Amino acid sequence: MAVTWTIRRAERRDLPEILRIEETQFPEPWTRGMLIDEMSNVATRRYTVAVEEGVVIGYLGVMFVIDELHVNTLGTASAHEGRGVATALLTEAFADAEARQIVRATLEVAVSNTRAQRLYYRFGFAPVGVRPRYYERTGEDALVMWADLGAPAAGGPTLAP
């Protein structure tokens, strides 16, 4: 399927569409207030959206901590999964991070979320530990993953096309 979306920085007007994806894709969705706080913190946060025909079909929020990047949230609208939207969002954010001299990236992902884990493996992330019962509502453990930016991924390139 053709890539017909563009990636740009998220704006306040994107909030309702981001929230709609967040609420359908996460068992513990962030609230509007949490997202506003996050997106307002432009010094340390970077939120981007993938937009197709004027509609937000995916979003990514990352946080910078000195020379590290934390993936805070990532979601693709369910009707658009499997098209490469999340891959494109991560690729764009990591290119920006390398330009900012960011050397490592980390994230937490539910242990059962193998789909997201596969995506992260392709970007060179590897599991380093578990945070027990990290997710309050489900009681599920989170896998903690780290990646060295710029280092080749095991079995594939760091940045998937």
Ligand SMILES: CC(C)(COP(=O)(O)OP(=O)(O)OC[C@H]1O[C@@H](n2cnc3c(N)ncnc32)[C@H](O)[C@@H]1OP(=O)(O)O)[C@@H](O)C(=O)NCCC(=O)NCCS
């Ligand atoms: C995890 C998530 C963000 C992935 O988003 P996505 O946009 O579907 O991801 P991509 O399309 O880039 O890659 C996913 C799959 O599609 C495949 N794919 C990518 N581009 C494709 C294309 N053009 N045609 C067909 N398949 C494609 C990838 O190979 C990958 O396959 P795999 O799952 O078998 O490994 C999405 O499923 C989601 O929002 N899940 C719920 C929220 C969540 O788990 N977020 C992450 C929490 S840490």
